[in-house]
Amino acid sequence: MTYPRPAGRTGHLGKRASGGVWGGRAGGRDDDDGEWRRRGPPIIYEDDRVRRAREVEIPFFYIPSSLAKSPSSSSSDPDRPAESPDDPTTMSSEVEGEELRPRRLSCRSRRRSRCRRRILFLSLEFNFAPFSGNGVFARSLVSGLLLDDDDDDEVGIRVVCARPHASTSGASDDVDYGRRRRRRRRRRLRPIDLPRRCAWRRLDRSGPWREFSSPTSDECEYGECDDVASTIARRTGRFRPTHVVAVDWHGMLAWEAIALRCCRSPDDGSSGGYSSSWHPRRDVHVTYFNFRVYSSSVWGKASYASSSSSSSSSSSSSSSSGGQKDDDDDDDDDDDDSFYRKKEQLSCRLANVVVCVSENDRAALRTLMREDDDDNDDGGRERDVHVLLPPLRGDIRELAMTNYESDDDEENDENENDNDESNELNNENENSTTGRRHGSLDRFLPPEARRAIQGHDPSSSSSSPSRCRVRHRRRAFVTCVVRLSPEKSPHNFVELLRMLGGVDFLARNGLVPLMCGARIVEDYAGTVAGGLRRLMIRDDSDDDDDAWPCVVLDRHIGPMELAAIFSRTAINVHPCLYDPYGMTLVEAAAFGVPSIVNGGGKVGAVSMLGEGRGCISVDLERILKLSNEDDDAVDEIRREVSSARMG
Incomplete structure (x- = not known):
């Protein structure tokens, strides 16, 4: 039989009356008709030009059924290479007698x-x-990881994450999938819908880690299977990953559950039993990416009342939810330190490589592995703890560069607009003074922040919003950008402002405190926000309307709002006594904002920014314990804040 030759040069498409579409580099030599006819055209691997055309016009690859016979039927040809039954490009045809019937791959x-x-x-x-x-x-x-995915020959990626049942529409889609990947992004994401009873916005033991590692929701969106964990495991078995990246201990527990289900044989009635050519224990390189060492966190040992009560109630409700019950029932009786140590030691044992975000966490993880009695590696895996500093995300970098370029024109416009009060008070559009000076970022200021800086003037002795204002060219905020949760210690921000002098110090320097972050623990967040508002009331005033302004944004803000806030910030305060990294420190520094942080290597981002440059390192733990507000350390912070405001 003579096979029809594809039209055009290599890499071009040719259509036949049969409906078949061929093109690209043939398996035989394209310049030798005899060789090409002898072997026949296998599945085509087209070049980029053909791939782009095929994306628009041709959704599937077609091959003649006569070329897709089973290995047994083609064994009579000694010159034809054997086809592997495990090769997904090998297509068997049950229909005979139709030489050019299209076959879809x-x-x-x-x-x-x-x-x-x-x-x-x-x-x-x-x-x-x-x-x-x-x-x-x-x-x-x-x-x-997707940056290496310009060619599909390199990287394939799937993401398994949690999705709160009540907030399925609140998706943040800032992952750059690229033009060709946008069609496949839904297949890249495998969200696990959490039951309504789960406590979202928690990453500690009070969070939905049981439901994430062993989900059993009946409201499964993946078809006929009611067991979400089995569905995820089955899809993972079909995907056959070569690498796994698990974030924190709850990600490692989820992978362990998936691996156990994939290892089951179909004889026991489970949904596992995948091809023997792939095994999750043998063929997968597992990376445990630790974002926070919970067992060494200061907040984990402090036992905040609100956090402990919510943790115990959430743990009891989770234990009755039908999740993992073999080891987790014993974990419910452990204190926080023992619980996190067990989970993190298990994660280190299961991983081939351990990655963290700071040298402090690296030392803590090495200590955990040395003290792990169940680890048979004799401490050799300590060498595999690597430090990878989180990058400045691309959208914030672009906004910061825009703001930097627009600030070059600020001095030229300063004298022109000093006497134009109406322009400063009514600059809502992008052609206004603020739009020219700050790259239009002020348009994205939250309404609460805009009202606060438009209502007060640092040079005025009065605090009446109707009589004074803050000039738009001045950085007016002292910010605290952390989630309102005990592990982030936003109450330290309120206490530090009180020690600096409270409302008198802020009014004298023309600074407006701004605290923003997602409300995690309701009672705790309400207490912190209430304490900040009370601090803004002068001692000699009983009128709350006459208070110095402050802003509390108890939600997770987007990059545009964050950039607008940092472009108007004089100094940032990072209140955590311990933080594995502190991404907002790097984001603030991108806008030229220094940050007050706890020194001694307790905050990971200091190693990137450098002390005395982007960070002002102080002994925050000692300062907060002082009873004397005239201490030299407190005076030093006052000078730093004042100089930042002038700068």
Whole structure:
């Protein structure tokens, strides 16, 4: 039989009357008709030009059924190479007698076989209703992995994350999938819908880690299977990942549950039993990416009343939810330190490589592995703890560069607009004074922040909003950008402002305190916000309307709002006594804002920014314990804040 030759040069498409579409580099030599006819055209691997055309016009690959016979039927030809039954490009035809019947080979099967690296990324928080920097960093990591995915031969990636049932529409889609990947992004994401009873916005033991690692929701969106965990495991088995990246201990527990289900044989009635050519224990390189060492956190040992009560109630409700029950029932009786140590030691044992975000966390993880009695590696895995500093996300960098370029024209416009009060008070559009000076970022200021800076003037002795204002060219905010949760210690921000002099110090320097972050623990967040508002009331005034302004944004803000706030910030305060990194410190520094942080290596971002440059390191723990507000350390902070305001 003579096979029809594809039209045009290599890399071009040719259509036949049969409906078949061929093109690209043939398996035989294109310049030798005899060789080409002898072997026949296999599945085509087209070049970029053909791939772009095919994306628009041709959704599937077609091959004649006569060329897709089973290996047994083609064994009579000694010159034809044997086809592997495990090769997804091998198509068997049950219809005989139709030489040119079109046969469809899905792009998905070919793409899986071609990807040399198939990465499964597990993160409890990703892009559905994000509430912390963990979701931001997780999306940055996936975006970085996708940078190598310009050619489908390189990287395939799937993301398994949690999705709160009541907030399914609150997705943050800032991962750069690229033009060709946008059609496949829904297949890249595997969200696990959490039951309504789960406490979202928690990443500690009070969060939905049980439901994430062993979900059993009846409201499964993946078809006929009611067990979400089995469905995720089955899809993982089909994907056959070569690498797994699990974020924190709850991500590692989720991978362990998936691996156990994938290892089951179909004889026991389970949904596992995948091809023997792939095994989750043997063929997968597991990376444990630790965003925070919970067992060494200061807040984990402090036992805040609000956090402990909510943790115990959430743990009791989770234990009755039908999640993991073999080991977790014993964990409910452990205190926070013992619980986190067990989970993090288990995560280190299961991983081939451990990655963290600071040298302080690296030392803590090495200590955990040395003290792990169940680890048979004799401490050799300590060498595999690596430090990877989180990058400045691309959208914030672009906004910061825009703001920097627009600030070059500020001095030229300063004298022109000093006497034009109406322009400063009514600059809502992008052609206004603020739009020219700050790259139009003021348009994205939250309404609460805009009202606060438009109502007061640092040079006025009066605090009446109707009589004074803050000049738009001046940085007016002293910010605290952390989620309102005990582990982030926003109450230290309120206490530090009180020690600096409270409302008198702020009014004298023309600064407006601004605190923003997702409300995690309701009672705790309400107490902190109420304390900040009470601090803004003067001692000699009984009228709350005459208070100095302050802004509390108890929600997770987007990059545009964050950039607008930092472009108007004089100094940032990071109140945590311990933080593995502190991404908002780097984001503030991108806008030229220095940050007051706890020194001694307790905050990871200091190693990137440098003390005395982007960070003002102080012994915050000692200062907060002082009873004398005239201490030299407190005076030093006052001078730093005043100089930042003038700068």
